[in-house]
Amino acid sequence: KNEVEQSPQNLTAQEGEFITINCSYSVGISALHWLQQHPGGGIVSLFMLSSGKKKHGRLIATINIQEKHSSLHITASHPRDSAVYICAVEPNNNDMRFGAGTRLTVKP
Amino acid sequence: DAGVIQSPRHEVTEMGQEVTLRCKPISGHDYLFWYRQTMMRGLELLIYFNNNVPIDDSGMPEDRFSAKMPNASFSTLKIQPSEPRDSAVYFCASSFVEETQYFGPGTRLLVL
Numbered sequence: 001k002n003e004v005e006q007s008p009q010n011l012t013a014q015e016g017e018f019i020t021i022n023c024s025y026s027v028g029i030s031a032l033h034w035l036q037q038h039p040g041g042g043i044v045s046l047f048m049l050s051s052g053k054k055k056h057g058r059l060i061a062t063i064n065i066q067e068k069h070s071s072l073h074i075t076a077s078h079p080r081d082s083a084v085y086i087c088a089v090e091p092n093n094n095d096m097r098f099g100a101g102t103r104l105t106v107k108p
Numbered sequence: 109d110a111g112v113i114q115s116p117r118h119e120v121t122e123m124g125q126e127v128t129l130r131c132k133p134i135s136g137h138d139y140l141f142w143y144r145q146t147m148m149r150g151l152e153l154l155i156y157f158n159n160n161v162p163i164d165d166s167g168m169p170e171d172r173f174s175a176k177m178p179n180a181s182f183s184t185l186k187i188q189p190s191e192p193r194d195s196a197v198y199f200c201a202s203s204f205v206e207e208t209q210y211f212g213p214g215t216r217l218l219v220l
Contacts, residue, residue, distance in 0.1 A: 033209070035151075043199060043211040086151060095167050098151040 003027055006087050006099035013106050019074040021102045023087030026068065034061050034072050035086040037101070046072070046085075077106045112212035114200050120218045126188040129215045132181055133202030141209060142175055142185050143199040151199075157183065190219045 005024045013019055023032070034046040047054050047061040049070075054061050058077075063070040074081055087099040113132040121127055133140045141156040155165040160177045168175070172191070177183040187194050195218050201209040 031206070035211075041197060041214055041216075043201075043214075045201075045208045045210065048208050088151070095164060096153040100150055 004099040114212035131200030137202035
């Protein structure tokens with residue numbers, strides 16, 4: 001079983017919809033990252049969090065350390081949000097682990 | 109700042125050849141990371157440096173891979189000899205202390 005599980009694997013939404021991507025992990029961590037990879041391949045780090053919630057524009061990331069779960073929310077989704085979203089965790093005393101990614105397509 | 113700079117952006121080589129990938133981190137950042145991304149395995153952390161010192165290289169696949177950081181503004185990832193299974197996109201990222209990582213555009217490597 002992968003240490004980092006993301007769901008869904010693929011997500012198609014209509015412009016304007018509220019989107020949630022989930023990440024569950026099975027190890028103790030010191031931090032969790034949400035990354036965005038655009039169709040061209042470039043990677044942007046969206047959030048790094050170790051507790052609570054962070055907000056940046058239309059993006060919100062939450063983490064529940066006790067439940068080993070994080071969510072990435074996108075409000076008022078737009079076609080330019082179409083990308084692969086990757087969850088990555090920093091296990092205590094170990095290498096970073098990555099989820100397989102969620103491919104989001106937002107249709108106009 | 110220009111962001112993290114990687115070169116070359118694309119590399120096509122033949123099996124057995126030496127490949128050198130280069131990375132210039134953002135000025136002032138003290139952490140540098142090398143990642144590999146393939147369809148089969150997704151993103152993997154290969155090695156990271158703090159203040160030019162390799163901290164964890166347990167992700168380096170085998171002895172054919174080596175990474176150096178001779179100074180704060182330059183790092184290399186070398187594969188010698190290269191094999192077709194090394195074909196991947198290699199990303200470099202840098203950060204200040206242990207905060208948000210900034211990724212370079214990646215080097216797309218194809219080993220024939």
